[in-house]
Amino acid sequence: xxxxxxxxxxxxxxxxxxxxxxxxxxxxxxxxxxxxxxxxxxxxxxxxxxxxxxxxxxxxxxxxxxxxxxxxxxxxxxxxxxxxxxxxxxxxxxxxxxxxxxxxxxxxxxxxxxxxxxxxxxxxxxxxxxxxxxxxxxxxxxxxxxx
Numbered sequence: 777x778x779x780x781x782x783x784x785x786x787x788x789x790x791x792x793x794x795x796x797x798x799x800x801x802x803x804x805x806x807x808x809x810x811x812x813x814x815x816x817x818x819x820x821x822x823x824x825x826x827x828x829x830x831x832x833x834x835x836x837x838x839x840x841x842x843x844x845x846x847x848x849x850x851x852x853x854x855x856x857x858x859x860x861x862x863x864x865x866x867x868x869x870x871x872x873x874x875x876x877x878x879x880x881x882x883x884x885x886x887x888x889x890x891x892x893x894x895x896x897x898x899x900x901x902x903x904x905x906x907x908x909x910x911x912x913x914x915x916x917x918x919x920x921x922x923x
Contacts (some may be wrong), residue, residue, distance in 0.1 A: 809862075810869065810890050814840035816919045825909035838921035841896075867891075880905050
């Protein structure tokens with residue numbers, strides 16, 4: 777499934793991010809997050825979990841990944857998520873989160889591999905109330921936003 781989103785869809789996106797956070801996705805503090813170029817980005821997310829078939833979702837949107845990550849972190853922290861400090865080894869960043877939302881507790885371990893300021897891969901292993909998931913998000917910048 778491929779979608780194109782605009783600023784008008786940002787409220788829906790924020791809600792989706794909150795939902796993903798409840799499933800154990802984590803984020804980094806903006807100051808520690810690597811800097812990526814704003815523009816049109818394509819995101820391909822594959823998730824597998826205990827007893828669930830693999831699912832793949834694609835989206836394309838005009839976004840500033842660095843600014844979005846800062847907003848997501850702030851939103852999740854306000855919702856009760858706690859984050860470990862990010863560790864960096866070369867172009868690999870690692871961090872963890874524990875979130876308690878809606879009666880659920882989730883923990884996640886994330887590994888971000890920076891390929892360039894226009895591409896990265898994020899792998900997240902999560903546990904939500906005893907159910908584990910494995911997610912791989914491949915992100916790449918594909919061009920400039922329309923003016």
